[in-house]
Amino acid sequence: MKKIVAALALGALVAGVAGAADAKDWKKVRIASEGAYAPWNYTDPSGKLIGFEIDLAHELCKRMEAECVIVPQDWDGMIPALQQGKYDGIMATMSITDERKKVIDFAGPYGTEPSMFGILKSSKLADVKFDAERVDLATDSPENKAAIAKLTEAMKGKTVGVQTSSIQANFVEKYLPSVAVRSYDKLDNAGIDLAAGRVDAVFGDRSAVDAILKSQADKGMMLFGPAFSRGVLGQGVGVGLRKADADLKEKFNKAIAEANKDGTITKLSNKYFGYDISIK
Numbered sequence: 001m002k003k004i005v006a007a008l009a010l011g012a013l014v015a016g017v018a019g020a021a022d023a024k025d026w027k028k029v030r031i032a033s034e035g036a037y038a039p040w041n042y043t044d045p046s047g048k049l050i051g052f053e054i055d056l057a058h059e060l061c062k063r064m065e066a067e068c069v070i071v072p073q074d075w076d077g078m079i080p081a082l083q084q085g086k087y088d089g090i091m092a093t094m095s096i097t098d099e100r101k102k103v104i105d106f107a108g109p110y111g112t113e114p115s116m117f118g119i120l121k122s123s124k125l126a127d128v129k130f131d132a133e134r135v136d137l138a139t140d141s142p143e144n145k146a147a148i149a150k151l152t153e154a155m156k157g158k159t160v161g162v163q164t165s166s167i168q169a170n171f172v173e174k175y176l177p178s179v180a181v182r183s184y185d186k187l188d189n190a191g192i193d194l195a196a197g198r199v200d201a202v203f204g205d206r207s208a209v210d211a212i213l214k215s216q217a218d219k220g221m222m223l224f225g226p227a228f229s230r231g232v233l234g235q236g237v238g239v240g241l242r243k244a245d246a247d248l249k250e251k252f253n254k255a256i257a258e259a260n261k262d263g264t265i266t267k268l269s270n271k272y273f274g275y276d277i278s279i280k
Contacts, residue, residue, distance in 0.1 A: 026248055029066045030087035031057045031239075032073040036186040037163075037204075038211040039272035040093040040237075052272040053091040056110065059264060060239075063255035076164050076185065079104055082240060088248060089241050093205060095167045095234030105243045107252030109236025110265060111277040114227035115168050117160075118194065118202045118209040121220040125201065128154045130226050137231025147226050148175055154225075155179050158200040161190030167233045168203045174232050188212065195219040207273055236279055 033041040033049055041051040049070050061068030071087045078090050082104060089107075096106045114134065119125050132147040156178045162169045164183040172181050182199055184190040190202040191212030202209060206227060213221045239252050259265050265278040 024248075026064065026066050026088075026251060028069060029061055029064065029089060029248070030069045030071050031061075031089045031091050032071045032078060032082065032087040033057070033090075034075050034078075034092045034186075035072055036075070036188060037093050037208050039207055040205070041091070052111075052268055052277075053093070055268050055272075056259070056265065057091050059259055059268070060252060060255040063258055064251045066251075074185065075166075079240070082242060088245065089239045089252070091239055093208075093237055094240045096236055096238045097167060097170075097232075097234045099170075100240070103243075105241045105245070105249055106238035107241060107249045108238030108256050109279050110238060110256050110260070111269065112229070112236035112279060113273070113277045114206050114229040115171065115204060115233055116206045116209050116227050117224040118191070118204075118213055118221055119200065119224040120194065120197070121222050123200060125154060125158075125224055126222065128225075132226045135226045135228050137228060137233060151225055152176055152178070155201070159198075161187075161193055161199040161202040163187045163190070163204060166204070168205075170232050171228065172203060188215075191216055194221065 033053055035041055035043040035049045039051050041049060041053045044050050049072060054070060057070060058068045073081055073087070075092065078092060078094065079100070081087065082090055094100070096109055128150070130147055130150060132143050135144045135147050152175060155176050159180040159182055160172055160176070161182045161184055162172060164185060169181065169183065172179055182190070182193070187202065187204045187208050190199060193199045194202050195216045201224060202212060209223065213223070241249050241252070260278055266276050269275065269277045
């Protein structure tokens with residue numbers, strides 16, 4: 001949590017830097033992505049950034065009649081580097097949250113998916129069963145309360161791996177106070193520690209956890225518990241932008257709306273996820 005606050009605080013301090021510049025024609029748009037969150041964004045064997053968000057970034061730029069330049073950026077420095085003018089936008093599975101909106105703006109959302117836990121099949125957690133398959137944290141139903149209470153009890157004394165400064169870290173802090181949290185620069189590294197028994201579970205976007213389970217198939221891993229969405233997990237994934245760049249936000253929103261309407265986002269979703277993550 002300290003890293004989240006620090007990053008946002010630094011972003012607030014430098015928020016005016018890029019905004020003070022003259023208006024741009026946006027013929028070239030620099031978009032940052034991490035390359036460590038498959039299938040949203042990841043790298044091929046040559047080190048090139050690929051994935052759903054990379055393809056979508058190029059598609060949106062094409063609709064905005066702009067050259068798209070993808071900039072690799074570690075997750076922990078995403079917001080400060082945006083504010084400092086290193087790039088113009090962020091497409092790195094960044095969920096739209098009230099906390100982030102205090103210092104940056106967003107276009108979209110262009111996608112959303114639930115967060116889930118991954119565990120070893122040999123774990124005692126594998127014996128815990130839930131009545132609810134999905135929990136919408138934006139609602140306060142008895143079923144949702146029961147599922148969260150059961151999860152809280154089951155996870156007591158466990159260690160959970162999450163990505164640094166992520167919405168999943170916020171979830172664990174809010175709903176699982178008795179859990180020891182271990183933060184990682186990349187969720188893939190949390191998966192390595194899960195396989196080695198150094199953490200009891202990993203928690204991230206379902207697609208990212210699925211990718212870990214597949215890459216570590218010989219270790220015997222499985223999804224655990226309900227799929228969680230909304231609430232503290234955000235309003236969906238959008239393009240992070242400087243507050244001063246309202247004109248660029250308008251361009252992105254128009255391009256996202258067009259790509260959603262004509263089925264392009266659905267097509268890219270099915271290509272990379274096997275299911276539709278577009279916002280209907």
